[in-house]
Amino acid sequence: MDIKAYGVIGAGQMGNGIAQVAAMSGLKVIMNDIKAEFVQNGLNTITKNLARSVEKGKMTAEEKDAVLARICPSTALKDMASADFVVEAATENETLKFQIFKQLDEICPAHAILATNTSSIPIGRIAAQTQRADKVIGMHFMNPVPVMKLVEVIRGIATSDETFKTTWDLSIKFGKTPALANDYPGFIANRILLPMINEAVFCLYHGVGTREDIDTVMKLGMNHPMGPLALADLIGLDTCLAIMETLYNGFKDSKYRPCPLLRKYVEAGWLGRKTGRGFFEY
Numbered sequence: 001m002d003i004k005a006y007g008v009i010g011a012g013q014m015g016n017g018i019a020q021v022a023a024m025s026g027l028k029v030i031m032n033d034i035k036a037e038f039v040q041n042g043l044n045t046i047t048k049n050l051a052r053s054v055e056k057g058k059m060t061a062e063e064k065d066a067v068l069a070r071i072c073p074s075t076a077l078k079d080m081a082s083a084d085f086v087v088e089a090a091t092e093n094e095t096l097k098f099q100i101f102k103q104l105d106e107i108c109p110a111h112a113i114l115a116t117n118t119s120s121i122p123i124g125r126i127a128a129q130t131q132r133a134d135k136v137i138g139m140h141f142m143n144p145v146p147v148m149k150l151v152e153v154i155r156g157i158a159t160s161d162e163t164f165k166t167t168w169d170l171s172i173k174f175g176k177t178p179a180l181a182n183d184y185p186g187f188i189a190n191r192i193l194l195p196m197i198n199e200a201v202f203c204l205y206h207g208v209g210t211r212e213d214i215d216t217v218m219k220l221g222m223n224h225p226m227g228p229l230a231l232a233d234l235i236g237l238d239t240c241l242a243i244m245e246t247l248y249n250g251f252k253d254s255k256y257r258p259c260p261l262l263r264k265y266v267e268a269g270w271l272g273r274k275t276g277r278g279f280f281e282y
Contacts, residue, residue: 001111001166004028007083009100011042013236013274014117015089017145020046021174023070030083032074039073046071049146080107085170087139089117092242097121098129105130113163115139119239120186120194120246123156133158137167140187141176143235151176156183185250186243194243197235198259200228204279205261211279229279232262233272237279241266 006022008015011033019031019042033039050064059067072079077100080086086108088100097116104114113135116126127136138154151171155164171178181187186194203214215227232240241263247256265271265278272278 001084001113001162003084003166003170005030005083005085007080007086007108008032008089009077009080009086009104010089010091010117011039012089014141014143014145016042016045017143018087018089018117018141019071020049020067020146021176023067025173025175027070029071030074030079031071032077032079034075036073036075039075043068043071043073077103078107080104080112081109083108083112085113085115085166087115087117089141092119092121092239094121094125094246097126101126101129101136105132111135113137113166115167117141119190120243122185122250123154123159123183127156127158134160135163137163138181138183138187139167139171140181140189142189149175149177150189151178152181152187152189153178154181154183154187186247190243191247194240194247195256197228197232197240198244198256198262201232201259201262201279204229205259233278233280233282235272236274237262237271238266 006027007030008019009032011031019029023029031039031042047068050067053059054061054064086104088097090096090100097118101114114130115137117140118138119140123136123138127133130136133156136156137159140152140154142148142150153167153171168178200214203209204211211229215229218224218227241258244256244258248258269275270277273282276282
């Protein structure tokens, strides 16, 4: 399928990154969010990222302007009526995602593929909200999107071969390396990553080590570029908790039980970098 217009639902941390790489690949991008200020914040982030690339000599000022010109701001979901492919990058909330997909199914043309950037929610459950389950797929980007090379492509039970191939090829067009995951809670990336982060939180909770020492052990002992607690702050502790709850509810296995300290921080509004405080202060 020839994709010319690419829609992104959500202009936040993940959404604006996805919009940027899509526009850099030459596609027209419709970047949507519920408020104009959210869309503008997303555009501001993209502009800063591109300006940094110009300063480093990675692109020209003309190329930067061309990328920005391909991004159309939107606050109305009906704007997705002109999209050939839409990726949803809203908050990791099942009810919200279901609502978005029901609306997109009514708005988008029959040929359009509907993808989700969900970190953990089963694709089949999302696809069931639509009348086009064969055209629903997971397209899970990593944070920060413009830098990280991986895209996890997740097939639902009803996802067609054509939908899969289009999504796989699109990931490559974006300069990413796709990896196939089957539709289980957490897929590959977060089924491995989040229990590790959760165990690091348990180490802090049980007093096994300080936040600094826990992250130092993982950085210097396991050669991780960032410690698990700092990474949790970057991801967002609310997102980490949502993924752990999806894993726990999906498998009913106690090894996926969210650490009480993680839940306590989220309830206190300490969500990480985006609120200025998580396991570390920012």
